[in-house]
Amino acid sequence: MRRKEPTSGRSRDTPVRRSSRLQPDRVGEQVSREPQSLRGSHVADILSPRESIRAHRKQVKPAKDPSPSPPRGSSQSSEEAEAHEDSGQTVLERDTALLPQPNIEWEVVKDKRARLQVLETSQPRSTKARPQMERRTTASSQGRVENETFALGQQSRAGIAARSKAATMKKADSSKSQAGAPQKWAKRLPYRSVLGFLLFFLILGFVCWFAWKHGNPGSFLGLAxxxxxxxxxxxxxxxxxxxxxxxxxxxxxxxxxxxxxxxxxxxxxxxxxxxxxxxxxxxxxxxxxxxxxxxxxxxxxxxxxxxxxxxxxxxxxxxxxxxxxxxxxxxxxxxxxxxxxxxxxxxxxxxxxxxxxxxxxxxxxxxxxxxxxxxxxxxxxxxxxxxxxxxxxxxxxxxxxxxxxxxxxxxxxxxxxxxxxxxxxxxxxxxxxxxxxxxxxxxxxxxxxxxxxxxxxxxxxxxxxxxxxxxxxxxxxxxxxxxxxxxxxxxxxxxxxxxxxxxxxxxxxxxxxxxxxxxxxxxxxxxxxxxxxxxxxxxxxxxxxxxxxxxxxxxxxxxxxxxxxxxxxxxxxxxxxxxxxxxxxxxxxxxxxxxxxxxxxxxxxxxxxxxxxxxxxxxxxxxxxxxxxxxxxxxxxxxxxxxxxxxxxxxxxxxx
The missing domain is CATH 3.30.870.10 (Endonuclease Chain A)
Known part of the structure; x- marks a missing residue:
């Protein structure tokens, strides 16, 4: 058989997969939704998702990254990935500047509606960890960035709610402990009552003995x-x-x-x-x-x-x-x-x-x-x-x-x-x-x-x-x-x-x-x-x-x-x-x-x-x-x- 010569481009007569045919349309829609200042910097990421995935895998080891991987079907060079990371960091910083920064830790869950979970025991992350977090954003569409930004806000609000819930639980625990304190004191009350009665009778006995020994208090003036x-x-x-x-x-x-x-x-x-x-x-x-x-x-x-x-x-x-x-x-x-x-x-x-x-x-x-x-x-x-x-x-x-x-x-x-x-x-x-x-x-x-x-x-x-x-x-x-x-x-x-x-x-x-x-x-x-x-x-x-x-x-x-x-x-x-x-x-x-x-x-x-x-x-x-x-x-x-x-x-x- 005669081998066909590879071509650099793809002919219009050549059949195209459905996913490939639909991809330009989705890309166009996302590009139209993207702000004007971000369209030029994210075009390469959107057109070559597979290179982006390869570059991402070279920098971050999958075993240590619990975040979900980007969708298959896109490629990108390492230089473009780095440019994407820089531009993505800029977008995230700008979008999240108005939101509070909670102490959160990301975790993969099966529930698609809740991609993130806030852990109260998490420690604050340094600025060096932000690129790794930003690499987890999906490069398939620019709308995913907005979704992640929205998720980050939800996570921030969830962190605040969690912390307020923890504070409420702590107050409840303290109120329970305070409510339990009288019970503990009440348990000790009989012993204190017994000691009080013993002390009272001891003082009463001394007073009676003193009155018997020294007589009427009106006569004490003569004792001098x-x-x-x-x-x-x-x-x-x-x-x-x-x-x-x-x-x-x-x-x-x-x-x-x-x-x-x-x-x-x-x-x-x-x-x-x-x-x-x-x-x-x-x-x-x-x-x-x-x-x-x-x-x-x-x-x-x-x-x-x-x-x-x-x-x-x-x-x-x-x-x-x-x-x-x-x-x-x-x-x-x-x-x-x-x-x-x-x-x-x-x-x-x-x-x-x-x-x-x-x-x-x-x-x-x-x-x-x-x-x-x-x-x-x-x-x-x-x-x-x-x-x-x-x-x-x-x-x-x-x-x-x-x-x-x-x-x-x-x-x-x-x-x-x-x-x-x-x-x-x-x-x-x-x-x-x-x-x-x-x-x-x-x-x-x-x-x-x-x-x-x-x-x-x-x-x-x-x-x-x-x-x-x-x-x-x-x-x-x-x-x-x-x-x-x-x-x-x-x-x-x-x-x-x-x-x-x-x-x-x-x-x-x-x-x-x-x-x-x-x-x-x-x-x-x-x-x-x-x-x-x-x-x-x-x-x-x-x-x-x-x-x-x-x-x-x-x-x-x-x-x-x-x-x-x-x-x-x-x-x-x-x-x-x-x-x-x-x-x-x-x-x-x-x-x-x-x-x-x-x-x-x-x-x-x-x-x-x-x-x-x-x-x-x-x-x-x-x-x-x-x-x-x-x-x-x-x-x-x-x-x-x-x-x-x-x-x-x-x-x-x-x-x-």
């Missing part, structure tokens, strides 16, 4: 005087209570004036002067004294008297205490007749408090107590006066190594110290730290000189009695009521009336108790009352009303006598001397030693203290004798002494 809030005292809140000594030594002490001849009379007891000096010599840390007044030197009478020697010795020992490192605290009635002693003691380091009882209760501070080292105490009738040691008949008791009773007596002294502050007032309730550790219903059970006994401290007036403290009047009445055989009383003044009231009024409280004991229970009652020039005439009328009960038809066992201390005509006379100043009572069961005279004023307005000792369970033959037995013998000695006169002669002793 008690020094209960110092840092050094806070460990005491949880420290164990110090055990007190139960083996106490008790000594009955007296002052016998030189004008009384007691050498032949028994019993004899140590002097109050010697007891005071022993307490001062043995003091190691503190000495606390409450007294009506301080006149240990004879400077108050401006006369030197030889009998003041003992008082001066006591004063010198008191003045030397601060220099020895012993704290001296004093509570004294205000105003004082003479402040020479207290002022000088204060200059040498003593802490002196003046208690204006007249302003507080309408009475005076008539207490006479000592507390030494919170271990030893003195309670009795003796004032801090040089006459109480040599010129006045006094009686008291000293207890050694009796810390329980000493700490209880210190609480009474602390109340005086509180009232001695400037602007002090009596609180509605005293702090619990000052509560009594002994009383009528809860006495201390101790060994006194080897003999068991029950004892407690009483105080007056009731306004100065802290929680649990038995009032002095109650202690006296209960002692009288407890008597079964006898009641012996030795006091300076006995007046069933309010002596210092204006107008005076009848007060038969103690008087009725004595009448009842004598006339109803047939208890023998004896009263030994002092008679001197300061005795009130009305007192003898009341005493006579008791004495007449012994006459027919009652025959009540009541006896009254007067005790007179002779003065022997001293010149010049010593004021407020030569008197029986005793204030005690003894029954067949109980011994009572107090600091008050027996009238209403001393139990309702005036401050005083009483010591009550019950050793009735001890046998009568106890060696060393009990306090009750000793006190009974003292009363019998004075009752039978030559210094006693019948009540009918009261006018003689009261005028001297």
């Amino acid at each position: 005087g008690y020094e209960a809030w110092r840092w050094s005292n806070f460990p005491k809140l949880w420290n164990a209570v110090e055990e007190c000594s139960s083996q106490c030594s008790l000594v009955l002490v007296e002052s016998i004036p030189s004008t009384l001849d007691y050498e032949t009379l028994t019993p004899h007891h140590p002097s109050i002067y010697q007891a005071w000096m022993n307490l001062l010599d043995g003091a190691n840390s503190s000495v606390e004294i409450a007294a009506f007044y301080f006149t240990l030197r004879d400077s108050d009478v401006h006369v030197e008297d030889p009998s003041s020697k003992q008082g001066k010795a006591v004063f010198e020992s008191l003045r030397a205490l601060p220099s020895r490192g012993v704290k001296l605290s004093i509570a004294v009635n205000s105003p004082q007749f003479s402040q020479y002693d207290t002022d000088e003691l204060a200059r040498h380091g003593a802490d002196v408090r003046y208690v204006d009882m007249k302003n507080l209760t309408g009475g005076i501070l008539h207490t006479k107590i000592w507390v030494v080292d919170r271990k030893h105490i003195f309670v009795g009738s003796a004032n801090m006066d040089w006459r109480s040691l040599t010129q006045v008949k006094e009686l008291g008791a000293v207890l050694y190594n009796c810390s329980c009773l000493a700490r209880d007596l210190h609480r009474i002294f602390a109340i005086y110290r509180i009232l001695g502050k400037d602007g002090a007032s009596i609180p509605p309730k005293w702090p619990a730290d000052l509560a009594a550790k002994s009383g009528l219903t809860h006495p201390l059970k101790l060994q006194l000189n080897g003999t068991g006994g029950q004892l407690y401290l009483s105080s007056s007036p009731p306004a100065l009695c802290s929680s649990g403290r038995t009032s002095d009047l109650t202690a006296i009445l209960s002692t009288i009521e407890d008597a079964e055989d006898f009641v012996y009383i030795a006091v300076m003044d006995y007046e069933p009336q309010c002596t210092f009231c204006k107008p005076k009024r009848f007060w038969p409280v103690i008087d009725d108790a004595l009448r009842t004991a004598a006339c109803e229970r047939r208890v023998k009652v004896r009263l030994l009352i002092s008679c001197w020039k300061h005795s009130h005439p009305a007192m003898f009328v009341f005493l006579d009303s008791l004495r007449v009960l012994s006459y027919e038809p009652l025959h009540c066992p009541i006896e009254v006598k007067l005790f007179v201390v002779p003065s022997e005509g001293e010149q010049p006379p010593i004021p407020y001397a030569h008197v029986n100043h005793n204030k005690y009572m003894v029954t067949d069961r109980i011994a009572y030693i107090g600091t008050s005279n027996w009238s209403e004023d001393y139990f309702t307005r005036t401050a005083g203290v009483g010591l009550v000792v019950n050793q009735s369970e001890a046998s009568a033959g106890t060696p060393g004798q009990t306090l009750r037995q000793q006190l009974e013998k003292v009363f019998i000695r004075d009752w039978d002494s030559p210094y006693v006169q019948p009540l009918s002669k009261h006018w003689e002793c009261s005028r001297k």
Whole structure:
């Protein structure tokens, strides 16, 4: 066969495929739609698609290009492809300049309507990747460029929508997490509620304990005087209570004036002067004294008297205490007749408090107590006066190594110290730290000189009695009521009336108790009352009303006598001397030693203290004798002494 010569061109008679015949028409349509500025540059791409595909395959490896390949049937040289890429890049940049550039990544999908898919995890592409993306555009028609531009806009909008959807989902997740937070907190709520309730009950328990320990909050103002809030005292809140000594030594002490001849009379007891000096010599840390007044030197009478020697010795020992490192605290009635002693003691380091009882209760501070080292105490009738040691008949008791009773007596002294502050007032309730550790219903059970006994401290007036403290009047009445055989009383003044009231009024409280004991229970009652020039005439009328009960038809066992201390005509006379100043009572069961005279004023307005000792369970033959037995013998000695006169002669002793 004869081979035909190839021709460079194609004859019009030569048959042409349908695709080839239709291609010029489509190309013409696309060229007509293309803008004028792009027609010349894209003609070669449209007429030779196969060269374009070959050039594209040389530059981009098919394995790495996931984009769809251009349609078959076009060819283009590599130079024309590069020119097409440059021109295409220009068109894409110009068409997409007005659209936002999302972070997108192209992916082939089967759905023809969605050629592209936006992935949220895509990273921004660099400008070097744009030619590869532009090579994926179809070179078969110029309209494909517009379609791709439109698709790019759709993709951009899809990216924005995807990002807004992601942001919406993120907000929803955050709102869910916030909504879940209360649920988690609600799960923890029961535990927090339990802890809150435990904390509440803990605070409530502390408040209840504090109120029980320190009393009414209205009384806290007085604690400053008690020094209960110092840092050094806070460990005491949880420290164990110090055990007190139960083996106490008790000594009955007296002052016998030189004008009384007691050498032949028994019993004899140590002097109050010697007891005071022993307490001062043995003091190691503190000495606390409450007294009506301080006149240990004879400077108050401006006369030197030889009998003041003992008082001066006591004063010198008191003045030397601060220099020895012993704290001296004093509570004294205000105003004082003479402040020479207290002022000088204060200059040498003593802490002196003046208690204006007249302003507080309408009475005076008539207490006479000592507390030494919170271990030893003195309670009795003796004032801090040089006459109480040599010129006045006094009686008291000293207890050694009796810390329980000493700490209880210190609480009474602390109340005086509180009232001695400037602007002090009596609180509605005293702090619990000052509560009594002994009383009528809860006495201390101790060994006194080897003999068991029950004892407690009483105080007056009731306004100065802290929680649990038995009032002095109650202690006296209960002692009288407890008597079964006898009641012996030795006091300076006995007046069933309010002596210092204006107008005076009848007060038969103690008087009725004595009448009842004598006339109803047939208890023998004896009263030994002092008679001197300061005795009130009305007192003898009341005493006579008791004495007449012994006459027919009652025959009540009541006896009254007067005790007179002779003065022997001293010149010049010593004021407020030569008197029986005793204030005690003894029954067949109980011994009572107090600091008050027996009238209403001393139990309702005036401050005083009483010591009550019950050793009735001890046998009568106890060696060393009990306090009750000793006190009974003292009363019998004075009752039978030559210094006693019948009540009918009261006018003689009261005028001297």
